[in-house]
Amino acid sequence: MDDHGPLCVGIDPHPGLLADWGLPDDAAGLRELGLRVVEAIGGRVAAVKPQSAFFERHGSRGVAVLEEVLAAARAAGTLVVMDAKRGDIGSTMAAYADAYLRDGSPLAADALTVSPFLGFGSLQPAVDAALETGRGLFVLCLTSNPEGAEVQHARRGAGAGVESVAAHVAREAARVNAPVVEAGDALGPVGLVVGATIADATARTGTDLAAVRGPLLAPGVGAQGAGAAELAAVFGxxxxxxxxxxSRGVLRAGP
Structure with missing residues (x-):
């Protein structure tokens, strides 16, 4: 971010985008779009964020293309956030961590989006892998979809200890990051996903984003309506x- 600015470009090759680019909705179309995006912006933005589902829908051929896109981004010196939103427990979460955060995996990225809604502690295998390998996590916290409020704004605890689920997630991320930041790093490895279009949800849920001392991934810029003013209002x-x-704000114009 210090070198290339705070922009992350999503690589979301859904059928509509492929059609806009004049590409077929198959593995060949995915490959053409993904590699052309990396070629155009590699080394010019902070990160790219491939959405794994759009590759997985094409089976093994799509996953093979995803591996190619990851390799191309690495070669271009561009960080990769794997948008897979994985969340599970025990050995299954450890397997996800091995797939996306361990050296030698063809799917290894620099960071992975994860879901904390099986309990923040269920993410421990991924937290451990991130700490061991110098990679990162972006934990879902306050997302831009309206349905998210049902869970994220819900209150937990009793008495003076009542807090929203989102505030709890942020507090747990801050706990993991604290020793890393105290050791001298500017930011810890555990960031949050916070939508750029959530308006005053941070205040309404009592979520202290600055205290997290980790990166904050903000989807919703561009096509979804958020700009500089919204970012300033949400993140303060x-x-x-x-x-x-x-993603769409950058890629919908075509190649």
Whole structure:
């Protein structure tokens, strides 16, 4: 982010985008779009964020293309956030961590989006892998989809200890990051996913983003309506931690 600015470009090859680019909705179309995006922006933006589902829908051929896109981004010196939103427990979570965060895996990225809604502690295998390998996590916290509020805004605890689920997730991320930051790093390895279009949800849920001391992935910039004003309103004092993510806003114009 210091070298290339705070922009993350999503690589979301859904059928509509492939059609806009004049490409077929198959593995060959995925490959053409993904590699052309990396060629065009590699080394010019902070990160790219491939959405794994759009590759997985094409089976093994699509996953093979995803591996190619990851390799091309690595060769270009561009960080990769794997948008897979994985969440599970025990050995299954450890397997996800091995797939996306361990050296030698063809699917290894620099960071992985994960879901904490089986309990933040269920993410421990991924946290351990991130700490061991120098990679990162982006934990879902306050997402831009309206359905997310049902869980993320819900209150937990009793008495003076009542807090929203989102505030709890942020507090747990801050706990993991604290020793890393105290050891001298500017930011810890555990970031949050916080939508750029959530308006005053941080205040309403009591979520302290600045205290997380980790990067904040902010989808919703561009086509979904968020710009500089919305980013400033949502993130306030934490705006220096923001990695603003846009996919359609950058790619819909075509190659």
């Amino acid at each position: 004092a934490a705006r220096g931690q923001v990695l603003a993510s846009s």
